[in-house]
Structures are given as C-alpha cells and as structure tokens.
Amino acid sequence: MLHFSRVKSFVVLAIVLFGMIATSPNFFSKSSVENWPDWIPGRQLVLGLDLQGGVYLLYQVDKDGYRSTRLKALADEVRRALRPAGEANTGYTGLRVRGDKVQVTIRDSAKIDEARRRLQPLVNPLVSSLLSVTGTSAVNEFAIEELDGGTFEFQFTEDGFEERIRGIVSQSIEVIRRRIDELGTTEPSIQREGTDRILVEAPGLDDPERLKELIGTTASLSFNMVDVSMSADQAEQTRIPVGSIILPSVDDAGPPSYLVKEVSILGGEDLVDAQTTFDQQTNEPVVAFTFNTSGGIKFATITERNVGRPFAIVLDDEVISAPVIREPIRGGSGIISGSFTVESANNLAILLRAGALPAKLIINEERTVGPGLGQDSIDAGKIATVIAAIAVVVFMVMTYGLFGVISNIALLANLFLIMGVLSTLGATLTLPGIAGIVLTVGMAVDANVLIYERIREESRQGRSPLNAIDAGYKRALATILDANITTLIAAIILFAIGSGPIKGFAITLAIGIITTVFTAFVFSRFLIAMWVQARRPKTLPI
Amino acid sequence: MRLLRLIPDNTSFQFMRHRKWSFPASALVIVASIAMFFTFGLNLGIDFRGGTLIEIETKDGPANIGEIRSQLSGLGFGDVQVQEFGAPNDVLIRIVQQEGGEQAQQDVVVKVRETFGETVNYRRVEVVGPRVSGELTTKGALAVLAALAAVLCYIWFRFEWQFAVGAILALVHDVILTIGMFSIVQLEFNLSSIAAILTIVGYSLNDTVVVYDRIRENLRRYKKKPLSEVLDLSINQTLSRTALTSITTLLALVALFIFGGPVIQSFTFAMIWGVIVGTYSSIFVAAPILITMGMTPGARASDKSDAAEADKQAS
Numbered sequence: 130m131l132h133f134s135r136v137k138s139f140v141v142l143a144i145v146l147f148g149m150i151a152t153s154p155n156f157f158s159k160s161s162v163e164n165w166p167d168w169i170p171g172r173q174l175v176l177g178l179d180l181q182g183g184v185y186l187l188y189q190v191d192k193d194g195y196r197s198t199r200l201k202a203l204a205d206e207v208r209r210a211l212r213p214a215g216e217a218n219t220g221y222t223g224l225r226v227r228g229d230k231v232q233v234t235i236r237d238s239a240k241i242d243e244a245r246r247r248l249q250p251l252v253n254p255l256v257s258s259l260l261s262v263t264g265t266s267a268v269n270e271f272a273i274e275e276l277d278g279g280t281f282e283f284q285f286t287e288d289g290f291e292e293r294i295r296g297i298v299s300q301s302i303e304v305i306r307r308r309i310d311e312l313g314t315t316e317p318s319i320q321r322e323g324t325d326r327i328l329v330e331a332p333g334l335d336d337p338e339r340l341k342e343l344i345g346t347t348a349s350l351s352f353n354m355v356d357v358s359m360s361a362d363q364a365e366q367t368r369i370p371v372g373s374i375i376l377p378s379v380d381d382a383g384p385p386s387y388l389v390k391e392v393s394i395l396g397g398e399d400l401v402d403a404q405t406t407f408d409q410q411t412n413e414p415v416v417a418f419t420f421n422t423s424g425g426i427k428f429a430t431i432t433e434r435n436v437g438r439p440f441a442i443v444l445d446d447e448v449i450s451a452p453v454i455r456e457p458i459r460g461g462s463g464i465i466s467g468s469f470t471v472e473s474a475n476n477l478a479i480l481l482r483a484g485a486l487p488a489k490l491i492i493n494e495e496r497t498v499g500p501g502l503g504q505d506s507i508d509a510g511k512i513a514t515v516i517a518a519i520a521v522v523v524f525m526v527m528t529y530g531l532f533g534v535i536s537n538i539a540l541l542a543n544l545f546l547i548m549g550v551l552s553t554l555g556a557t558l559t560l561p562g563i564a565g566i567v568l569t570v571g572m573a574v575d576a577n578v579l580i581y582e583r584i585r586e587e588s589r590q591g592r593s594p595l596n597a598i599d600a601g602y603k604r605a606l607a608t609i610l611d612a613n614i615t616t617l618i619a620a621i622i623l624f625a626i627g628s629g630p631i632k633g634f635a636i637t638l639a640i641g642i643i644t645t646v647f648t649a650f651v652f653s654r655f656l657i658a659m660w661v662q663a664r665r666p667k668t669l670p671i
Numbered sequence: 672m673r674l675l676r677l678i679p680d681n682t683s684f685q686f687m688r689h690r691k692w693s694f695p696a697s698a699l700v701i702v703a704s705i706a707m708f709f710t711f712g713l714n715l716g717i718d719f720r721g722g723t724l725i726e727i728e729t730k731d732g733p734a735n736i737g738e739i740r741s742q743l744s745g746l747g748f749g750d751v752q753v754q755e756f757g758a759p760n761d762v763l764i765r766i767v768q769q770e771g772g773e774q775a776q777q778d779v780v781v782k783v784r785e786t787f788g789e790t791v792n793y794r795r796v797e798v799v800g801p802r803v804s805g806e807l808t809t810k811g812a813l814a815v816l817a818a819l820a821a822v823l824c825y826i827w828f829r830f831e832w833q834f835a836v837g838a839i840l841a842l843v844h845d846v847i848l849t850i851g852m853f854s855i856v857q858l859e860f861n862l863s864s865i866a867a868i869l870t871i872v873g874y875s876l877n878d879t880v881v882v883y884d885r886i887r888e889n890l891r892r893y894k895k896k897p898l899s900e901v902l903d904l905s906i907n908q909t910l911s912r913t914a915l916t917s918i919t920t921l922l923a924l925v926a927l928f929i930f931g932g933p934v935i936q937s938f939t940f941a942m943i944w945g946v947i948v949g950t951y952s953s954i955f956v957a958a959p960i961l962i963t964m965g966m967t968p969g970a971r972a973s974d975k976s977d978a979a980e981a982d983k984q985a986s
C-alpha cells in the first residue's frame with residue numbers, strides 16, 4: 130500500500146495541482162481574470178441567486194384558460210366548415226362548447242356523410258416534437274366522436290393537448306426573451322421546466338415588479354369597432370346586443386367601460402413596430418405603431434368606411450382608448466394615446482414589438498434575494514468555513530500529532546479540489562452549498578480517523594510501523610467505501626429530486642465525498658509514504 | 672508532545688447489556704416524537720404550505736415589531752407572523768397562503784410594498800403558490816423514502832439481511848426523532864429541512880456502516896464467542912473513531928450555526944441534532960438489534976467462503 134510508482138506519484142500530485150490551479154481564479158476579481166491569457170483556467174464559481182441576489186420566477190401556462198379559448202375558436206372553425214363559401218351549407222343546430230367538448234348536431238340525417246367530410250380536417254394533425262416510440266410522429270389535436278341523432282363531438286386528444294402546451298411554452302420563451310432583451314439591463318436565463326412551465330432567473334435584479342409586468346402581460350392587442358347602438362351602461366341594464374361585449378376601460382378620460390363588437394377588425398399580429406413618442410399637442414407620452422403592408426391596407430379600408438365612428442384599442446380585454454376615426458388612415462401607422470406615463474408607454478411599446486404570448490402565464494413561485502442579503506450570506510459562509518476548518522485542524526493535530534498534520538494537508542487539498550471541480554464544472558454555489566462544504570470539512574477527516582485508528586490498533590498488536598500503516602490502510606478501505614457510497618446515494622437522490630439551492634447542496638456534497646475519498650485515502654497515503662521513505666521510523670508517533 | 676486521547680485504548684464497555692433500557696428508551700422517544708407530530712404538527716414553511724415570506728431591513732434604526740405587525744394586520748391577510756431575524760433592524764414576515772389561487776399570492780407582495788414604501792430594504796421576497804407547494808411536499812416525502820429504499824438495497828447487497836433491516840430501523844429512528852425535534856421546538860420545516868434530514872440519513876448510515884463493518888469482520892474472526900460479546904468488542908474497537916468523527920463534524924456544524932447567518936440556522940440546528948442522534952443510534956439501536964433479530968452463530972457459520980477468507984486474513 131505504501132509503494133507509489135513514478136507514474137502514480139505524478140498522477141496524484143497532478144490531481145492536487147489541478148485543484149489548486151482551478152481554484153485560483155476565485156481569489157481574483159472578475160475583471161482581472163478576464164485579462165488573463167487563455168491557457169490559464171479562468172473559470173470562477175458561479176454564485177447562486179441566494180448569494181449574488183436576483184429574481185427567480187416560475188411560470189405555468191394557464192391550461193384551463195387556453196383550453197376554453199381554443200375550444201371557442203374550434204366552434205368558429207366548425208361553423209365555417211359547415212358553411213363553406215361558394216358551396217351549399219350543411220344545416221346544423223346546437224353548436225356549442227360544453228365543458229371540455231364542442232358539440233354540433235346535423236339537422237338532416239342524409240347530410241351526415243357530407244358533414245363528416247367537412248369536419249374531418251378539423252382534427253388538425255400536429256407534428257410531434259417528441260420522438261414517438263410507435264413510429265408515427267403526428268398526433269391529432271382533436272378527436273371526433275359521432276353520437277346518435279347526428280351529433281358530432283370534438284374533444285382534445287391527450288397527446289394533442291400536451292403537444293399544444295409544449296408549443297406554447299416554446300413560443301412563450303421566445304416572446305419573453307424578446308421582451309427582456311428590450312430591457313437590456315439584465316441577462317436572465319429563461320428555460321423550460323417540465324411540460325408546461327417556464328423558469329426565469331435574473332441575477333443581480335432586486336426589484337422584480339417591472340420584469341413580472343413584462344412577462345405576466347399577455348399583450349394580445351386588437352382593434353374593435355365600438356357598438357354605438359347603446360352605451361355600456363344601458364346594455365348592462367337592459368340586454369347586451371348579440372355579437373357585442375362589454376369591456377372595462379383603463380383610460381381615465383373616457384367612460385369606465387365600453388360596448389364593443391366581439392369580432393375584431395385587426396389584430397396585433399399585423400404590427401411590425403411600436404415606439405414611444407410624445408403627442409405634439411398635449412405633450413403626453415403615446416405609442417406610435419406601424420402595420421405591415423397587408424395590415425396597413427386593411428386598416429386603410431376600415432378607417433375609410435368608418436369615418437366619424439369610434440373604435441376601441443383593446444389590450445388583454447381592456448380598452449386602452451377609444452378614439453373616433455376623423456379621417457381615413459392610409460399610411461399604415463397610427464398612434465395609441467391613453468393615460469400613459471413614460472414608463473407604461475415604454476412597456477406597452479416593448480410588449481407590442483415583442484408580440485403577444487400565445488396563452489396567459491400564471492406565476493407559481495417567486496423568490497427574490499436582495500444584494501445585501503446575498504453579500505451577508507457570502508461573508509457568513511466564509512467566516513463559518515474558516516472557523517470550522519481551524520477548529521478541525523487544531524483538533525486533528527492535538528489528537529494525531531504528525532499524522533494530524535498530514536490529514537490537515539489532505540483536508541486543504543480536499544477544499545481546493547472541491548472548489549476547483551465546482552469552478553471547472555461551472556456548478557452553482559448556493560448558501561446550502563457552502564453548508565455542504567463546511568459539513569465536508571467536518572466529515573472529511575472521518576476517513577483519516579478510520580485509517581489512523583486502525584493503524585493504532587495494528588501497532589498495539591505488535592506490528593512494525595510499516596506493517597501497521599500498510600494494514601491500517603488496507604483494512605480501512607472497505608469501510609471507507611461503504612460509508613461514503615451510502616452518503617453519495619443520499620446526495621444523488623437529493624440532486625435528482627431537489628431544486629435550486631438544494632441542488633447546489635447536493636452537488637457540493639457529492640463532489641465533496643468523491644474528493645474526500647481521494648484526498649484521505651490516496652493523497653494522505655502518498656504523504657505518509659514520502660515520510661516513511663525519508664525517515665524510516667522505528668516507532669509510530671500516533 | 673503528548674497526544675490527546677478522548678477515548679482510552681482497549682475500552683470494554685458492555686453496551687449490549689444496556690439494551691434493556693436503550694430499547695425501551697428509544698421506543699419511548701419515538702412514540703413521543705410521533706405524538707408530538709400529531710398534536711403540535713410541524714411549523715411548515717411556505718415551501719410546503721404556500722404563502723409569502725418577506726425579509727425587510729429598516730433603514731433608520733431598529734425595527735418596531737409591534738408597529739409593523741399592526742400595519743400588516745390592517746391589510747386583512749389573516750395570519751401574519753412578524754419576528755426579528757438575526758439583527759434588530761432585520762424583520763421576517765410570514766403571511767399565510769391567500770384564498771384565490773396564484774394571483775392572490777402576488778397581490779400580497781404588492782400591498783406589502785405599498786405599505787412600507789421606501790422606508791425599508793427588501794432583503795428577500797419569496798412567494799410560493801398552491802400548486803408548487805403541493806408538488807414540493809410530494810417531492811420532499813418522495814426524496815426521503817427513495818433515499819431510504821436505495822440505502823436499504825445497498826446494505827442488503829453488501830451485508831446479510833439482518834444488517835440491512837438493522838440499518839433501516841436505525842435510520843427510521845433518526846428521521847422520526849429529527850421530525851419530533853422540529854415539532855417540539857417548532858422550528859420552521861422547509862426545503863432545507865428535507866436536505867438536512869437526507870444528510871442526517873447519510874451521516875447516520877456512515878456511522879452505522881463503520882460499526883457493522885467491524886462487526887462483520889469480528890464475526891468471521893471469533894466464531895465461538897457469543898454474539899453480544901462480539902458486538903460489544905466491535906463497538907469498543909470503533910468507539911474512538913465514532914467519538915472523533917462526531918466531534919469534528921459537530922465542531923464544523925457549531926461554527927456554521929454561530930457564524931453561518933440566520934438563513935441556514937435551522938438547517939444547521941437540525942444537522943447538529945441529527946449527528947447526536949445518529950451516533951447514539953449506531954451504538955444503541957443498530958448494533959443490539961442484530962441480537963433481537965436472531966443473528967445466530969449457525970447463520971454465520973453457513974457462510975463458508977467468507978469464513979475461509981477471514982481465516983486467511985487473520986493469519
């Protein structure tokens with residue numbers, strides 16, 4: 130056990146040296162490390178949000194909301210499919226959304242075949258983004274069931290719905306990224322979590338309100354004509370006309386709500402640009418927008434036909450303003466005025482440029498750590514690590530003398546290796562991660578204690594120093610492995626199931642266990658072998 | 672230099688005799704812990720119960736806890752806990768989960784920010800909605816169970832089945848006692864607590880495995896000795912190591928508890944308790960339970976290949 134070949138010695142020293150080199154960038158400031166030549170490793174520990182401060186936001190797609198919007202749209206598609214332009218209608222009745230299904234009944238039983246042919250395309254095959262086991266890569270969004278009495282029933286297929294949600298998450302991530310890029314201040318990470326969640330992490334940001342506003346707004350813009358047959362108040366008291374809806378207004382200048390036509394004349398998808406400017410007369414902030422060519426033509430035709438009538442600019446089911454069309458707008462651009470501040474106008478411009486989210490996102494979890502707390506935690510972690518290390522080092526020297534010194538050198542090498550591996554892997558160091566390191570400091574000496582106690586025992590039984598050391602290492606190995614593998618199992622499970630800071634703890638614990646086995650069993654043995662070679666001891670100082 | 676000997680060489684404590692009281696004592700404490708759990712329950716943090724946690728720092732002078740409490744109770748959030756946290760101008764506010772789904776939780780933060788305005792710094796804001804808290808609870812319980820199962824498999828693979836059962840009983844003992852401790856001192860039980868429990872599982876097992884390894888070795892060496900004597904011998908032989916490792920680990924943990932800041936204090940507290948309980952259980956639960964489970968000399972002798980190997984090693 131005490132013989133180390135040249136190659137072996139070289140490998141052992143190289144590993145320890147790697148730990149020291151890989152750790153070293155952490156002792157310098159970030160800016161000075163950036164100026165280092167490329168051949169020196171310059172990776173620093175990535176600090177978790179709980180240490181450097183920042184915002185953690187977990188969003189989930191509003192599945193129920195999406196389901197009902199999509200079913201309403203499907204009902205429209207059914208209506209159009211049964212009344213194709215330029216062909217005879219298929220007579221139907223009772224077209225409605227019922228729970229999570231869309232139902233329609235064909236009047237004339239002779240026309241069932243025709244209806245089936247017209248409705249069949251609506252199952253809407255989607256190309257699956259997942260590799261399918263069965264080999265078919267397309268799933269239908271809807272399944273059609275034919276009930277007695279000529280009734281057709283549409284329902285989401287499970288795979289189809291999931292595929293839709295998956296698509297919505299991808300699209301939403303794109304939109305969120307565009308929106309946040311517009312802010313330009315932070316470099317957040319935006320990633321998918323599971324099937325229907327999005328995780329946004331913005332380090333260094335301590336007020337999440339603006340970020341939340343930017344992400345949480347669906348920003349679905351539409352232009353709807355105002356129903357002038359009666360006011361919203363009248364409609365509420367008497368009866369809302371068919372095809373119109375009442376929407377609340379956020380414009381302080383106008384009435385609290387408007388009666389508008391349900392079908393919009395133009396949507397936000399035709400916008401190509403939006404900028405904040407100032408109204409030349411009132412000097413208030415407004416948002417100037419530009420349509421693409423087809424949107425511009427549509428807008429021109431509509432405004433031409435409706436001069437003198439008001440139309441509503443609707444954002445997420447709220448009326449921003451409802452101006453009267455004074456003259457046809459032919460340039461393909463216009464202005465949204467409302468009760469804006471500069472910031473809210475800026476936000477709206479960003480949202481319009483980045484496009485609408487395909488579905489509403491609901492915030493599930495929010496964690497914000499201010500920079501002050503982060504720094505406090507780093508300081509506390511440093512102090513605790515140093516004090517823990519000193520206590521353990523002193524204790525080991527008191528108990529084992531020279532061998533204690535050796536285990537302390539091993540402990541130091543262990544700390545370097547943990548930090549070095551963490552830096553190289555680009556792993557994130559969290560506060561519980563620091564706790565993991567401190568715990569490793571305490572437990573790392575365990576392997577050495579096991580070995581030394583064994584050497585003491587063997588030595589008491591009358592073995593020569595060399596023999597005792599050899600037997601001590603040999604016999605302790607199985608125990609050390611068993612003891613550390615079991616802890617490693619716990620760490621791996623923590624890593625697999627935990628999230629955020631807990632994951633950070635599991636990583637440091639797992640790395641710590643592996644480096645501990647190396648430093649305590651291999652590196653300390655190497656040091657002792659060197660000592661034995663140099664001194665040829667007759668008795669053991671243990 | 673004279674070296675420190677915490678435990679003298681060649682001790683011969685008769686630990687097995689103490690199982691007469693250690694078993695009933697452990698059983699009693701377990702029952703008490705379970706009773707505590709069901710009467711007082713756990714002080715669940717927002718990770719598992721949902722709700723809002725806000726840590727603020729007053730800008731001018733020490734915080735007036737009473738005033739903050741009355742300011743917040745006017746907002747109608749129901750149960751609001753306000754406490755000093757680590758420093759006199761540092762205040763931790765916990766607000767229970769509000770009715771009305773995810774958005775309702777968000778409104779809480781907005782209202783609190785409106786209430787305090789610019790008079791405070793927000794050191795930490797955590798909002799956990801009902802969906803996530805439910806999932807975290809399931810995941811946490813799953814993590815502890817999965818760890819126990821994985822460890823059971825490993826020990827079973829490496830040792831005889833009695834050892835596996837003994838180790839798991841010792842672990843369950845430690846986990847239950849730790850949860851009991853959380854219940855008694857009403858320490859907040861959150862995600863870090865799950866991490867603490869799993870680390871305790873790892874530590875306690877580490878301790879148990881060291882003792883078991885020695886028991887296995889001695890069982891092969893001394894075939895004629897009564898089991899209880901072999902167990903006593905093994906524990907005595909490893910006693911010095913058990914004490915040393917517990918002490919270095921506790922030294923590190925105490926340093927973390929005192930200097931590591933208030934955020935991880937509950938984590939460290941649980942760990943300290945776990946190390947003590949884990950050390951106790953390796954000696955007084957895991958080892959003597961082998962006798963109770965009928966590890967017989969006959970069962971040992973049947974393992975001939977092991978015996979031969981032990982002979983070879985002993986010679």
